[in-house]
Amino acid sequence: MKLAVLSGKGGTGKTLVAVNLAAVANNSVYVDCDVEEPNGHLFFKPVEIKKEKVSIKIPVVDEDLCLGCRKCVDFCKFNALAAIINKLIVFDDICHSCGGCIMLCPSHALTEKDKVIGEINSGISEEVKVISGMLNTGEASGIPIIKELLNKISSEEKMTVIDCPPGSACIVMESIRDVDYCILVAEPTVFGLHNLALVYQLVKLFNKPHGVVINKWMAGENLIEQFCNDNQITVLSKIPFESELGAINSDGEIAAKSEKYYGLFSELLKTVVKEVEHETVTHS
Template sequence: MRIAVLSGKGGTGKTLVSVNLAAAAQDAVYIDCDVEEPNGHLFFKPQHVQEEEITSKVPVVDDTYCNGCRKCVDFCRFNALAYTNDRLIVFDEICHSCGGCVMLCPEKALTEQDKVIGKVQRGMSGSLKIHTGILNTGEASGVPIIKNLLAGIKDIPHSTVVIDCPPGSACIVMESIRDADYCLLVAEPTLFGVHNLAMVYDLVKLFDKPFGVVLNKCLEGENPAEVFCLDRDIKILSRIPFSNDLGLLTSNAEIAVRKDEKYKEVFSSLLDVVIKEVHCEATPHP
């Protein structure tokens, strides 16, 4: 079972929920797809870590063949190419590796070359498998790293896979939830939080994924994220209180379910609810 944990906004509690959910499961794989700032490993402190470099393709021009037709420049919607002073300039860091320029070049002046954009680390934390994607600073897209991280996750049997997604609702998030059986949307009780919850809500609906909401940082009084859910009949699976002790545990890079029975109960029951939801979704409706 593959559970993706996402939120439109950073700092909402994706990693808190993902890490504790994985830790509450007996046998789990935790995959950190937040490649621009992966921090699940700070909690799990994985051992026996193996590293793999991840590359993407960037175009390289051979000036002797380029005749300045500029088909590539006009084609690139990310503007990674410019033509001045009878010479093509390639901006690697802006390139999204679509390969279109190479395909279009009538003179075959462009070829693709591998460029290292980051790495994937795989290690163990007790019985848990911890996989972390790391994108090098300044690179355009973490999608190739996420593809590597999630390749083959459909073939992992009987295991709980928790996918800690990047914030937002752009390409890298879509890539992260693509093979998920269930999406957990983590929301915080602020107007900004609700705005961003609405973005991921639209995304999971677009992908036709079963989903539910975890309300994090719950306080007394009105919760705009809760109102958003109630207005739309969105299932609220768990309410995590805004508490000093949870904040303290987390800021000390402790995993709450391993330190406090109260939180073990919170995340174990969340896991149970998600498992039930997934099984319920898998049952064909008459």
């Protein structure tokens, strides 16, 4: 079973939920796809870490073969190529490695080279396999790293929890492509509601079953609950706004390891599993 944890913006408690769900599941895999700023490993503190570089293909020009026809320049929608006084220049930092320029070149003046854009770290934390991606600063896209991360998930794994990047951009779409269920984490503020609406539209676009976790919940009128009621979205759990939980999280500790919060996250996991099983039966 693959679960994706999303939020419309950073700081809503996405990693809090993802880390603790992986911790209460038996023999689980935690995958940190927030490759621009991964922090799940700070909670798990994995050991036996293995590092692996991730590379993409970047075009290289042979000036002796280049005809100066500009077909590659006109093709590139990312402006990663420029022709200046009949000299072709490649801007590595904004190239998206589509390979189109190489296919179009009539004189075969363009070939490819490897460029390292980041790395993947894999380790173990008790019964949890921890896999994190890190994008090098200034790189155009983390999608190649996310693809490599998700390729490391075995079909035999009992439970995989994917900690998605914040927002609703392409890297989030890649993170949820093959998951069984999406958990949307939101905080009860006007800004939180706006960003929840964005990821809600995203999971609907991908036709993914989903539910909402309300973080920093307090009794009384709640914008997120009202939104969920209006749109018939299941509220999976309400994580209370408590200083004790905030302190545990800010210290880089896993809240589910404490007696007080273990029940909260184990019940959340049971609820999500039931939702997935219900969806499976409904669509079988």
